[in-house]
Amino acid sequence: MNCEQVEELLSAYLDNMLAPEERRAVAVHLQTCRSCNETLADYRHNDALLARLPQVHPDASLRERIFSSPEFLELSGTAQESDSPAEWTVPKLPARSPRRDTPGRPHLVAIPGGRSTGPGPTLKIETPKLPQRRGRGLRVMLLAIAALLVVAIGIGALAGFTGLLHSSPTANNGGITPPAAGPQGQGPLSAGSNGIRYVFLRGGALWSELSDGSATQPDRLTPATVTVSDQWAVSPPLPPRKAGDMLAYIDLQKAYIHIIRSDGLEDTLVNQPLLKAGVLPDTGTWANILNSLTWSPDGNQLAFLADPNNTGQTHLYLYSKITGKVTQVPLTAQGSVSHPVWSPDGARLAFEVSKQGITSILDYNTQNHGALTVASGIGSGTTAGESVLTLDWSPDVDLPAITWSVGNVGHVRSVWVHHVFINSNEAAQEILNGDYAQAIYSRNGHGGAGSWLVITSIAGRAGDIWYIDITSGAIFTQLTRGHQVNFAEWSPDGTSIGYLDTLSEGVGTFHIVNVDTAVDTSVASGVTYNPAPAWSLVSPQVAFSTGTSIGIASTQAAASPHYLTLKGAASALAWSVASPDQLVAGMNDGQQGIFLVDTQHDHAVQADKLGTGGPILWTMIP
């Protein structure tokens, strides 16, 4: 897409109203185009100015004028005589959209502590509840704060917006621009923010909302001066918690990483430029950097890539959440680093290093700072033109192994395992060789063995599912027969695989196959792969979209799925990490917005009116 085409779409992009393909195309363009980024930033800034335009009130005399006008007196007489009240019953709630605080609207600032309202009665399908009225004194104070902040941010935006090329954000003790809620440390966005929140990206901003239905609308977490990239990452859960609480994201405007808690607190700048100021990176380098955010399993470190000196090669960095310091991983191997993956114990990092199309796989030990070459020469010799497709670790902490697949998209040629425990002199072992349509690894696969699901390729078309564990002596085992598997995914616990058979125009028949028993159950037809069926972590259920409805099916029983009364095309589905029957559904059309659904009682509450095109992820603040 060129700038002219993108400019036509920027407004809808800001409102998250583009089709997924268009949205992706615009996002790709924005990653490298300063001019379109400036236009987008202006739109966002101007929307915020308009949203904060002071409200104009009518004089009290206008009421008298209307209700004593001859037209009204005549009308009221007629109305009294008509005696047909049932003709136009107007429901009392909801009355109208809440002004200004609607999620997805521009917010230069949020009013500290001012967003949350108490829980109200729930309807079958609700629109957000009306904000509570505040006292005059409080309103005056809040308006004054808002006005001052608008002026401050407005001046900042006008004077300071230089875009990616001239950016040099400054850090103070790791903290920068306070989150949208107001000054840092002043308090979370919503009263009582502790608890389980879901988070999503919309219009270049991150939003979060409590999942207990107590909030009336999502909180904007990131300031208007920041454009969040699509590749944001939630810190892993620390048992017994169900989800992590910190988010890492890249600001596309300034090419820096931020860490922020999911209630908007602790917004911290990672003091390491990802790019050299004034230099636009090539697409490959930038894509590598954007895709690199990886939390360590204990949530204390973030691995990421950067090219701050414009060498054309990405380097590996570690940010410590405890010290706030960034260190570059020293490597003797020359080349561009990509795809860092933490080992399950958080002591090591596997990653690729590529130079001139030849890739090596390295294992870096964060404790003794040693690096081991696990594989080399990928892309040369018998693997000429191929690259590493997937790289991951075994689940075994005591006998760690790295596993990876090699080939091209749609043509997986080989799958490998290399044990990397101390004193292991084992060479990498090729556990699979051939031409497969896809190979998907899960550490939990096959009930925690660490397993690859592989889709065979027959005359260039996708075939059946097989699997192979990465444990020694594992057997390549067929799971389905006579199917054309176009989409497959492991269940979170690795006991089952969900797949879509014979995908046509984005939908196919959804099956679940048990890996142990190979029992294959056809769940529903007309199921979409975007969004993919979502598996619950806490109950044996899966939710799927048909493009017009959302179905809920058991992953264990062969019972027919039930369909929610919530209708429309889902854009995202995410089961709660805590409640067995709570689903969050992002809806594109039909009933647009984000809905909290009690799947057991088929009861949906609208939590937001605009929805999201990206994933919805869960967080938990202790």
Added chain:
Amino acid sequence: MARAETTGSSWSFDQIYDEYKTPIYNYVYHLVGDREQADDLTQDTFLKAFRALPKMDANLKLSAWLYRIATNTAYDALRRRKLIAWLPWQDLDHEPADVEGADPQEIYGTTELVRAALRRMPHQYRAALLLYTQEGFSYSEIAKALNIAESGVKMYLSRARQSFREHYKALEQGGGTK
């Protein structure tokens, strides 16, 4: 006082007025940029609504419907104003808004620039932008309020943002054409 419905689940005319007077007045004011005219148009809007309400369907979306009447009423006025070449647009409306506690510098600074930029936009785009940013309407609500297709809202908002950006920038730099 006349009531729309005798049960507790309905609203009387004065309840409807009390609930919507400020958003409708605010919307109309920003469309026409003149308080006196906003008074007249708000009165017309509510009287038209009260007159038509008894004939409306029970499933009426009151909010979008009221905005639709307000929009049409304001458009009519704007067209009339154009036809008879009435008063020219004032660059700055020296009738500060009735704002509680807002910063005076804000009122006469950014706010006036924003209002001035709004006034220079084509009115249909102005309406779409106001409904989206000020009133918090969704695309489908804007479509209903402006009586256009939902797909048209995308185009309206795109043009509106381009137009506002252009005029606001020009005004900020101390220039711009009327």
